[in-house]
Amino acid sequence: MPYKTFFNLSKEKKDRIIEAAIDEFAKNSYENAKLSNIIRQAKIPRGSIYQYFENKDDLYLYIIELIKDKKMEYLEKLLKNEEDKPFLNLFKELYIAGINFAAENPKFIKIFTNLLNLKGKMYNKIIKDSIVIATTYYINYIKNDQEKGRIRKDISPEIFAKLVIDLTMNISIENIKNNDYDNILERVNQIINIIEHGVTNGERDV
Template identity: 25%
Template sequence: MKEKSFIRKKELVKAALDEFTTNDYKNASLNSIIKNAGISKGTFYYHFQDKQSLYLFLLDTANKMKWEFMNSHIKEMSVDFNQKDIFEGFKIQAQIGIEFATLFPEYHQLSMMFAKERGNQIYENTMTILSVNTEDMMNEMVKKAIKRGDFNEKFSKDFIVRIMTFLFMGFHEIFGNKEDFELENMAKNLNNYVNFMKYGLGK
């Protein structure tokens, strides 16, 4: 999005969030978004190239907000992740993530809808354009965890990275029922999920 702001930006963001959190990407209507935001098509296309650029803007905003929220809370908690195993670190991050979801439900729901796009072209486009590489991120975390002795030594680093990346990427495929998206159930499922990883891979 161009740096120059416009009067009804908040209305556009709200209308877009409403549309993308109630419809998958393919069925989300750009015309409905523009109409509900109360702006002209000319205004929209001055700031965004198309529906995909708006979608990417929202996902990028949600991701940045979540990580800023998470990093701020971790500092307030004075958590030293070097003193905790990787699994306890995951639990702390998951709990903070749930707090974020409580405060910003529209961005949380957007992320949940995006997770369901896996296997579609928009998912691949988003991961490429926003430079999100879960396996690279997991690789760095696992390297540090191995040095701490968090994992059973019989498993290679490559095996651990592949398995844990798969598990994290597949969370919403396993817990994809409507009731699973309730925050209380999500907290329980995330905790059990991490325990599963720990006692399946940990010492």
């Protein structure tokens, strides 16, 4: 995370550095992104970047956290007073909102796409942390639905949450790279329909 000196900068200067970093990480993978390009675009002295951030890792992780925060702000209105909404309904609404966020913030999604293509230490750190947070959140909603009789109690909340995340994440990875948001939504709808209604037609043979 940034040093205190970064937060002491004027808003205009902080915004210049952040915007330059977003542009650089959107244009290039983490490994190919260069601090020198960020310094040039932000119009700051070469040595000063190290007064604000320890290294490129530090700056990159800060930008990722900013993107996460902006997405949470975007989703916040759906998360208020939604304790009684069925898990799959809420999941679908959040997913649609996430797609809209992606469409409205192409640079953020380009950074995410570059991260998916990288599959290195940054990918493992950022994606794994996000999955743990999402899984914990979904488990709580699934347990709530089980108490209300919406989901069978013999279903493991942990396995169900992981199943939903794994299936939808694979679709996202495949289609976000091509900006194919319509296909993401269509396939996620099919997955939710299969989960809700199963795949058999009528009664099963005994």
